[in-house]
Amino acid sequence: MNKTWNNRAWFMVLPVLALVAFNAVIPLMTVVNYSVQETFGNNIFFFEGVKWFQEVLHSERFHAALLRQLAFTGTILLIEIPLGVAIALTMPRQGPWVSVCLVLMALPLLIPWNVVGAIWNIFALPDIGLLGRTLNGMGFDYNYTRQPFAAWFTLILMDVWHWTSLVVLLAYAGLSSIAEPYYQAARIDSASRWAVFRYIQLPKMKRVLTIAVLLRFMDSFMIYTEPFVLTGGGPGNSTTLLSIDLVKIALGQFDLGPAAAMSIIYFLIVLLLSWVFYTLTMRDEDQS
Numbered sequence: 443m444n445k446t447w448n449n450r451a452w453f454m455v456l457p458v459l460a461l462v463a464f465n466a467v468i469p470l471m472t473v474v475n476y477s478v479q480e481t482f483g484n485n486i487f488f489f490e491g492v493k494w495f496q497e498v499l500h501s502e503r504f505h506a507a508l509l510r511q512l513a514f515t516g517t518i519l520l521i522e523i524p525l526g527v528a529i530a531l532t533m534p535r536q537g538p539w540v541s542v543c544l545v546l547m548a549l550p551l552l553i554p555w556n557v558v559g560a561i562w563n564i565f566a567l568p569d570i571g572l573l574g575r576t577l578n579g580m581g582f583d584y585n586y587t588r589q590p591f592a593a594w595f596t597l598i599l600m601d602v603w604h605w606t607s608l609v610v611l612l613a614y615a616g617l618s619s620i621a622e623p624y625y626q627a628a629r630i631d632s633a634s635r636w637a638v639f640r641y642i643q644l645p646k647m648k649r650v651l652t653i654a655v656l657l658r659f660m661d662s663f664m665i666y667t668e669p670f671v672l673t674g675g676g677p678g679n680s681t682t683l684l685s686i687d688l689v690k691i692a693l694g695q696f697d698l699g700p701a702a703a704m705s706i707i708y709f710l711i712v713l714l715l716s717w718v719f720y721t722l723t724m725r726d727e728d729q730s
Contacts, residue, residue, distance in 0.1 A: 476702035494703035504704065506679070507687040508711075514683060515662040518601050522658060523651065525602070526609025531639070533614055544614075547607045559671025562600040566672075586673065590680035593673050597681055600668060605661065609654045616650035617643060652723045656716055663712045684708055 477494055479487040498504050533543045553561075568574035568585040573596075577584040586592040620643065628638045666685040669675070675682035675690070682690075688708065692701035 473702045473705050476698050477706055478699075480699050490699060494699040495707065498700055498704045498707055503687065504707075507682055507684045510680075510682065511663060511684040514597070514601075514665075515659060517598055518605070518662055519655060519658060521598070521602050522606045522609050523655060526606050526654065527613045527647070527651070529606070529610045530613035530617055531643075533610075535618065544611070547610050547614075550604050550607045553604070555667040556671055558600065558604050559668040562596065562603075562668075563672050566596045588677055590677055593677060593681050597669055597672060600672060601662070601665070604668070605658060608657065612650045612654045613647055616647035620646045648723075652720065655723075656720060659719070660712060660716060663708075 478490060478492070480490050481487045529547075533547075534540050550558075565571050566573045566586050568578055568587070574584055574586075583589075584592050586596040624642045624646075625638070628642060633641075664685065665683065666689065669681055669683060670686055670689075673681045675686045688701060688704055691697050691704065
């Protein structure tokens with residue numbers, strides 16, 4: 443029996459395609475247009491080819507911002523992924539405390555990004571902030587407005603507080619999906635707690651942890667509001683990540699050509715690194 447296909451359903455997708463084109467494709471094409479041209483206002487453009495791309499790629503300023511960004515991303519991933527998994531392992535699987543723990547874990551994710559920066563800006567002030575006064579009272583010389591290391595410490599701490607909950611929720615979802623017979627077999631074999639984690643829980647969490655790492659990696663490259671409100675990229679340029687440097691070039695200096703070229707390079711870096719990580723992580727998935 444031949445099946446009849448109704449292609450009219452595709453018309454339902456057209457509004458979505460139009461919305462995606464308006465929100466993604468058209469702005470992207472505008473950025474591409476600016477990246478190969480120079481303008482002095484009044485809608486007068488001069489074709490520059492790949493000049494701005496060469497300028498960005500050979501810029502020490504871009505290299506420094508990229509290294510700071512990679513250092514920030516690597517640090518938070520090394521902290522948030524193991525910490526999130528550890529917290530998820532300690533959370534209850536049944537009973538009334540499950541809802542309480544899940545709500546508490548979700549609370550930091552509900553706070554707007556600019557509010558997170560403002561909270562930590564006040565919390566870490568060396569004179570009146572709880573964190574600043576506590577550290578200085580313990581004998582540490584702490585002032586994130588003047589000391590690059592203190593600024594980095596505060597920035598990392600703020601991101602860990604804000605986003606570890608996402609890893610916890612994803613890891614908890616992966617743990618909750620593991621069937622009870624796996625644990626029963628482990629108890630019969632007298633498997634240790636570490637063996638259960640290594641051979642049962644960790645492999646079963648592979649997909650959700652891959653999603654967690656990808657989300658945190660991409661989010662860390664897109665971070666702007668929190669560090670801008672907290673440190674403004676300072677002291678000096680010590681916490682000027684790629685996003686902050688890009689905004690300074692585009693809006694502070696109004697160099698639209700270099701800013702557009704940097705935006706595209708920025709986008710390609712995130713896309714390439716995400717693809718490489720996903721490919722390496724999931725290459726054996728079809729065989730397992």
